[in-house]
Amino acid sequence: MSQNQVTAEASGTYTLGDLQVNRLGFGTLQLSGPGAWGHPADPKEAVRVLRRAVELGVNFIDTADAYGPLVTDVLIKEALHPYADHLIIAAKVGVARPTPQDWVPVGRPAYLRQQVELNLRHLGLERIDLLQLHRIDPQVPLAEQLGELVRLQQEGKIRHIGLSEVSVEQLEEAGKTASIVSVQNLYNLANRDAEAVLDYTIANQIAFIPWFPLATGELGKAGGPLDDLAQRLGSQPAQLALAWLLKRAANILPIPGTSSVNHLEQNIAAAGLELSDEDFDTLTHTV
Secondary structure (H helix, E strand, O other): OOOOOOOOOOOEEEEEEOOEEOEEEEEOHHHHOOHEOOOOOOHHHHHHHHHHHOOOOEEEOOOOOOEOOOOHHHHHHHHHHHOOOOOEEEEOOOOEEEOOOOOOOOHHHHHHHHHHHHHHHOOOOOOOOEEEEEOOOOOHHHHHHHHHHHHHHHHHOOOEEEOOOOOHHHHHHHHHOOOOOEEEEOOOOOOOOHHHHHHHHHHOOOOOEOOOOOOHHHHHOOOOOHHHHHHOOOHHHHHHHHHHHHHHOOOOOOOOOOOOOHHHHHHHHHOOOOOHHHHHHHHHOOO
């Protein structure tokens, strides 16, 4: 490793439940086939990406049974098992993939239990450190969905429970059944619809995991504010988008994904970017 190579440690740390993670993690969706369906075109490169991520200090990896389905779990096991003690793997259940185009919430307790067991088997784990409900199934009471995850937690198969794509009201309701340590919602520099949820997580010491963190929208176009700032700082617009997230709040854990080692290294380098308050405010108020 180059002495000048920035690692994920530069992003700082966050205590997720009782687990300390480096804030800049890695999301595995792009390691599966197009549309998160099937196997990657280059499985060996996918394995290299995972190993390089850990080499660069990533100790928080996000996966889901719906990716592939079950493709990324197998890749993680091939690349990293037996796992280092400090490596935290977050999995998700609660979405079925009947076709390449469909993502269908399924929250029946028996299905959630089955998918947790499949994640455990394919990852080669006895316990999942963070198990997230991928989507709330509107056809099943939330207390029943989370109640099954709590039972699995009591059985020692889940360490911590998180949610994905929820409102503040749903998060408050969930807290009546389970102790929620994380929320994974769509959030980035160009899309801040989840601002109220982020504020709630800040106030309640809950981790916020933004998915699609690299999106820059019109900000990143040639001659736009993000492009201008990137040129001034000698960086890439996507790197600034990550640096903005890391500065926005201390509980934000970005998980940028990629299927390329080169792109991975660019993403991790964002951990070494420090935006001035002025540059941060410029980006914040441009949208």
